[in-house]
Amino acid sequence: MALLQIAEPGQSAAPHEHKLAIGIDLGTTNSLVATVQSGEARTLTDVSGAAMLPSVVRYQADSVTVGEQAAQAATQDPANTLISVKRFLGKTQTEIQQSYGQLPYDFCEHDGALAITTAAGNISPITASSDILKALKQRAEESFAGQDILGAVITVPAYFDDAQRQSTKDAAELAGINVLRLLNEPTAAAVAYGLDSGQEGIIAVYDLGGGTFDISILRLNQGVFEVLATGGDSSLGGDDFDSLLVDHFKRETGVMNLSPSVLRLFINKAKACKEALSQYAKVNVGLEFDDEKYMVEVTREKFEELAMTLVKKTLRSCRRAVKDAGIVNDEVLQVVMVGGSTRMPIVRSQVKEFFNKEPLTSIDPDRVVALGAALQADVLVGNKPDSDMLLLDVLPLSLGLETMGGLVEKIIPRNTTIPVARAQEFTTFKDGQTAMSLHVLQGERELVDDCRSLAKFSLKGIPAMAAGAAHIRVTFKVDADGLLSVSAMEKSTGVQADIQVKPSFGLSDDQVANMLKESMTNAKDDMQARMLKEQQVEALRVIEALEASLATDSKLLDEAELSNLQTEIAALAVIRESAVEPSDIKAAIEKVDNASSVFAERRMDASIKKALQGQSVDNV
Amino acid sequence: MRYFELFAIPVDYQIDLATVNKNYLELQRAVHPDRHANSSSRDKLLAVQNAAEINDALQTLKHPVKRAEYMLSELGVDIRAEQQTLQDPLFLMQQMELREELEELSSSSDPDAAITQFEQQIKQLDSQYSAQLAAQLASNDEQQWQLAADNIRKLKFVYKLRDELERIEDSLFDD
Numbered sequence: 001m002a003l004l005q006i007a008e009p010g011q012s013a014a015p016h017e018h019k020l021a022i023g024i025d026l027g028t029t030n031s032l033v034a035t036v037q038s039g040e041a042r043t044l045t046d047v048s049g050a051a052m053l054p055s056v057v058r059y060q061a062d063s064v065t066v067g068e069q070a071a072q073a074a075t076q077d078p079a080n081t082l083i084s085v086k087r088f089l090g091k092t093q094t095e096i097q098q099s100y101g102q103l104p105y106d107f108c109e110h111d112g113a114l115a116i117t118t119a120a121g122n123i124s125p126i127t128a129s130s131d132i133l134k135a136l137k138q139r140a141e142e143s144f145a146g147q148d149i150l151g152a153v154i155t156v157p158a159y160f161d162d163a164q165r166q167s168t169k170d171a172a173e174l175a176g177i178n179v180l181r182l183l184n185e186p187t188a189a190a191v192a193y194g195l196d197s198g199q200e201g202i203i204a205v206y207d208l209g210g211g212t213f214d215i216s217i218l219r220l221n222q223g224v225f226e227v228l229a230t231g232g233d234s235s236l237g238g239d240d241f242d243s244l245l246v247d248h249f250k251r252e253t254g255v256m257n258l259s260p261s262v263l264r265l266f267i268n269k270a271k272a273c274k275e276a277l278s279q280y281a282k283v284n285v286g287l288e289f290d291d292e293k294y295m296v297e298v299t300r301e302k303f304e305e306l307a308m309t310l311v312k313k314t315l316r317s318c319r320r321a322v323k324d325a326g327i328v329n330d331e332v333l334q335v336v337m338v339g340g341s342t343r344m345p346i347v348r349s350q351v352k353e354f355f356n357k358e359p360l361t362s363i364d365p366d367r368v369v370a371l372g373a374a375l376q377a378d379v380l381v382g383n384k385p386d387s388d389m390l391l392l393d394v395l396p397l398s399l400g401l402e403t404m405g406g407l408v409e410k411i412i413p414r415n416t417t418i419p420v421a422r423a424q425e426f427t428t429f430k431d432g433q434t435a436m437s438l439h440v441l442q443g444e445r446e447l448v449d450d451c452r453s454l455a456k457f458s459l460k461g462i463p464a465m466a467a468g469a470a471h472i473r474v475t476f477k478v479d480a481d482g483l484l485s486v487s488a489m490e491k492s493t494g495v496q497a498d499i500q501v502k503p504s505f506g507l508s509d510d511q512v513a514n515m516l517k518e519s520m521t522n523a524k525d526d527m528q529a530r531m532l533k534e535q536q537v538e539a540l541r542v543i544e545a546l547e548a549s550l551a552t553d554s555k556l557l558d559e560a561e562l563s564n565l566q567t568e569i570a571a572l573a574v575i576r577e578s579a580v581e582p583s584d585i586k587a588a589i590e591k592v593d594n595a596s597s598v599f600a601e602r603r604m605d606a607s608i609k610k611a612l613q614g615q616s617v618d619n620v
Numbered sequence: 621m622r623y624f625e626l627f628a629i630p631v632d633y634q635i636d637l638a639t640v641n642k643n644y645l646e647l648q649r650a651v652h653p654d655r656h657a658n659s660s661s662r663d664k665l666l667a668v669q670n671a672a673e674i675n676d677a678l679q680t681l682k683h684p685v686k687r688a689e690y691m692l693s694e695l696g697v698d699i700r701a702e703q704q705t706l707q708d709p710l711f712l713m714q715q716m717e718l719r720e721e722l723e724e725l726s727s728s729s730d731p732d733a734a735i736t737q738f739e740q741q742i743k744q745l746d747s748q749y750s751a752q753l754a755a756q757l758a759s760n761d762e763q764q765w766q767l768a769a770d771n772i773r774k775l776k777f778v779y780k781l782r783d784e785l786e787r788i789e790d791s792l793f794d795d
Contacts, residue, residue: 180657181654181657221645222645224645224648224649226645379654380654380657380658381657381658382657382658388649390649390652390654390655391654416679417675417678418675419653419671419672419675420672420676421672421673421676422676425701477668477672479653479668480652480653480654480668480671541658542660544658545658545659545663546660549659549663592660593661593662596660596662597662600659600660600662600663600666601666603663604651604663604666604667604670607650607651608626608647608650608651608670611643611647611650611651612627612628612643
């Protein structure tokens, strides 16, 4: 019989209880999940030992398959097998057709958002992404039987705009994942490398994935990863190299009009051919379809000739990022290669030539992002209280508002460190004008039509005044996830409009809630149970956080304040146990929140003062 | 002046960038939302606000024109949203000549040397106005502040020239 362990009274039996958090790399081609165990980040594998989950979802009338099994069905069932859906996040149908040409899918509009018609109904890219995330979450749950996953850090391309980020977050919410943070992929890779080498200085992360390209320039300094500049192309990746080969096959075979399944065959063959060319100087590609048989020979030389334009395009982004970072190429200490597409010899040699440095590939380029995300998740859930790691990221694309004549006025320029809040004042154009519509845009170009439209909203009830007399103050806020919220206020009257920026082509909060409901089998009960559980977990988190703060900083409160706060905490603890309605717990959390506001402010001020203690403060 | 206080540096137009950067990292280590990921939502909200303010303070302190405008507005002279233009014919004349020179750079026989030479002129103007600004902003005399405002307006012209020059450089040497 095992001996029971009994802790000394007043001491916790598990002083270093490990909390489970995961890092997810939601990739265009493959997705991974990783976690930190015994201080070491590792990717989790499926039963067959594979770490990479193909980002492929097949929708049949009565079943959803994710991963390798779905990928195998791609040629026989192209219209229902969704591949590389990450490229469609936050995009319109027109944009997709412009960027990717012929695709074997039947696109449609569903509730004003883009969707693909499948045997299982209309599927939005967000739903497909959430199905991939669910599979990864399930893998993590199975690896740690029974243990709750507290949250996940999910990576996104640094160059993703607000619409694409918001869509990713919606997908995670649909999958029932608590998002600790959206983390930029190159930053995650830098964390994996940086913590590994312990080096300090400037590093460049060149990240060429299946569908996106990012370049980030970071400065590493005593555990702080400060992104100086980022650039890239959110629709340039390995898939585009494949499509060059598809075009080549078309020219060589003379077959120009491909049916969806032949197109999928060509794409698969192109991908295999590209990968083989990283090892061999020449590859023979056999194309068999419609009782015809073709053999196409591709030399590495020919492929590189085709690929050069794309590689040069990435180098132009590198040059701009280096310039934006305010450095010169020679100051870059290390170049880190991330993403499966950096296996192409042409990419490695061109990057080496550009930075005049042998690029680093010591961590598997397919896994490095997930590993970095897991390291960050581990810190965020509080497994490493002594860690001095801090990630300071930037806004990848400028944010602005439409002004007269279809021009964009930039409010926050690209490469501004986030979180950030910026306000700008506007005025009325006509006498007696009582409303004003605001159009929020993202991008670098001067014209509205050349930027991405994020949202439109109007501020009504402006008092009628002479033209130019009203002062409307518009405030942009971008949080640490890179997500934007905008509010507008007329100064003399205080008329206010507040909007969460939802992508013009994405989902509203209601839509997300509805989809969440629909996805539950016994909608009402499950939903209720899940929300109750969520509120209970949140309440516990609030209580634990406050008790920990009170243990160290209760001296910041006077006796009355302290006892008031303690009463509310105790009340919350009781309601947490007894409540049936999630809203009751929510209300109690809010009460504690209000009671703790003074405490929170004083603690923040104290920590700011402490941060610069011992510094000279003459003349201030 | 709050931003200077926040960064624990002396109130002076001439700042030590190394200290500012070093203190910036310490401040972010204290307030960044990621350092409060396990706190109450009230704490998190405060963390976002504080981190945003520190980022804004850094941008303001680092940029010579923004720093000067900030100091001047703290002294009670806010020119950040002004429509007013500079009334200094001599200066404007000089700017026009410089603009003409700038436009001819790309067609010069040796654009490289011409750009370097032009860069020198910009640097010289920059340090001339900056030195005057430092003294004016340190003064207690309201008249000096008005002169400082004019100097800031002039610096803006100089920086615009510098941006233009960069653009020309890019278009000349980019493939």
